[in-house]
Amino acid sequence: MSWGSHVLVGYDGTHGSERALKWAAEEARRRRLPLTVCHAWRWPYPIGHIDHEGVAIVKRMGEHLLDHAVALARRTAPTVTVRGRMLEGPADAALTHEGEGAELIVVGSHERDELPVGSTALRLPARARVPVVVVRTTGTRHREIVAGVDGSPGGDAALAFAFEEAALRGWTVRAVYGCWEAEAVGGDLMLLGDDRRLRETCGARLERAVSPWRVKYPHVEARTSLELRPPRQALFEAAEKADLVVVGDRGAGGFDPLRLGATSSAVLQHVPCTVAVVPSARG
Template identity: 35%
Template sequence: MTEPVIVGVDSSGRSLRALVWAAHEAALRGARLRVVHVLPTWEHDIPFHPPGMWLNVRDRGADIVAEAAAIATESQPGLDVSPELIIGRPATVFIDAAEHASAVVLGARGEGGLRNVLLGSVSLQVVGHAAAPVVVVGYVNSGHDRILVGTDGSAGSTAALGYAFEEASLRKAVLYVLRSWGMPATAEAGAAAADPGEVTARLRRELGEQLVGLRARHPDVTVQEELVRSGPSAALIRASERADLAVVGSRGKGGFHGLAMGSVSHALLQYAMCPVAVVRPVGGADAA
């Protein structure tokens, strides 16, 4: 049985974008959509609060999830949608829920004319700790029929590639696999400078080896491979302008050295022009 897709909702525009994206994702996977609004814990933690405040907050939350469920059903008729009010701290609620989810979808913080997506602490915590893939929806860039995935050749990036192949297959989209690399600023003492042509040939062989099993499991997916001599963050952000979804691992090494929150994945979450999925390896252990 397919695990549900979970989406966090509030009353913001960013939440609506995440909701519509999540409903489409659940429909593609044939999964249930859990529409979750988190109520504050202060009703239990703080005994003295204005009379009626908790009831007002609870009722407002009930209206939010009911409206969100209606929108999801309207956008994807026949979708199994469950509206849920949960009391707790938002990051903890979604991290716990991710243990039994095919994906957790959250809206990015930030509205108006800002080009970059200002992530909130909840999104960052969930991305950094959730077992399931976490999709942060800021800009919705659809119609390209293209899934972007960044890889560094590490074992950890295989999880991102696996999810990206699934998404490309579900969406009947081209999969664009990007590996970025750069020559070292200075060669080690006594060592000959690396030849760019040799480096490119070696990385292309490694990339082909990393993809062979995934290609066999997803023969329906058209794959485009590209090696770019550029900083990984800049390369992925540029490529996101022509993608419907960008996928990265939670941590990496080599060409994507330090791929972790605060590094490449953080930069992509901040500045990508499409939804971004961050995927952790099975078991939650990042690549060293």
Template identity: 40%
Template sequence: MAVPPVVVGVDGSESALDAVRWAADEARRRETLLRIVHAYQIPTGYPQGFVDVKMLHDVLLAQGKEWLVRAQEVAEEAAPGLTVETVGVQAPTVPALEREARDAAVLVLGSRGLGGFTGLLIGSTAVTLVTRAACPIVVVREPGRDGPVVVGVDGTPASEAAIAFAFAEASARDAELVAVHVWSDLLLEVAFAGEPAMLDVTRLAEEAHGVLGERLAGWQEQYPDVVVTREVVRDRATRALLRRAEGARLVVVGSRGRGGFRGLMLGSTSQHLLYHAACPVAVVPARPE
């Protein structure tokens, strides 16, 4: 069976070219095709005769072709011999990339776009895609370093896909894997439940270590080459993962978590990482039940 391609969205920005470099390296490691996609949209709502729609279409099309050519050059420089395919499509960015994600191994995006009619990641585009895409999404905020792959583990089956992705990335990159489980929010949950007698810090810490071990069971046997460091942290999930992103080559989180005070990957945590992490961030959708 053919290996799904790595897809990267581009808009002519330097951030998008950083994403192309990361995606080219990923496609090389996976021994698969790199598909570079540029989506553009003709603006609407102008008074009749105010804008020559055909001329605007031609300008955007020519501009997109130039950006795709440049992106292909960058990809081939980053991974010589890589098979590269470029695609220009007239469509809104989010639906176009969402369609691409259906058949992709990974969808890679830059963290900042140009804005205007071709801006790829201005505003909520990346956040919208990570809630909809059928494949893992990697947002390349910084090129990444030679440090570990970091994965957030929330203790539920929803994080299983993120753990699998993180082990595979660590193995392919010959990197250490740091598995982080945060447990301080459990204290708040117990307190709000009106059971202060249950605030046994030692017991909660032991339970957190057990949860992390349970979630990692089996993966270390499947990837014996990966050195795993387990970290059980009494902290807020966002703060703990942002701190560990410094010096990391990749941070991996799930697209949703437990919810409530236990929500490691739900809502604000993954979004905060996308906006502020000092390395590429992978958001991995949970496997279907």
């Protein structure tokens, strides 16, 4: 699977964006791709109150931040080609536009449970046409990637990205299917009243989803977890022992193309580790 020709990371000088920068630099090294470091700036006052000298100062501050970020990226991954890009406008819009030619977009995050509604980490994954990685930590504790599966195109896209990342890093994949929800069983509410049929039907769906990726990546250790609980609860628990959680932009119950699915949004806001949101194939 190929999404583009470079890794793109957003940087604004915060600790969260510095973690994202280091994660992105290492990712570019693993993928043998160049790294683009982007700083989005904008005049913070109404358009009718432009102070041209003030605008110049804001831009210079942004340029200094960007120079620092490029130097840090080069120190982190000396073999990676790094370039800086100054863009004007809201960060999510700027990164979405710049990310059209990227393999993935990387951004930092507040701590879990602290993401404001208008946060770039929430808005960008709903808009971007390539995977978005929201970095919470650069440490490695468990060497496991959790992928959310539900039989939807979003779940298949999450599996593809999870196996690719596991192959790059030498980590394991755990495919998690929380099936105790109407959307997760394709709307067949009768299944929710019969645990045996639910396990058989959803277990077969889970194995069918994972099987092609086991064949494509035979050296990646992979296991499956069928959970008789809502998808978000299953993923919250699995994330406690993962270094990366991968979800689709919307699952079987997501119908608004301009918004993240409810489970993906909840995962972004509440799990303790880094999260990747992967878009389904779009025409």
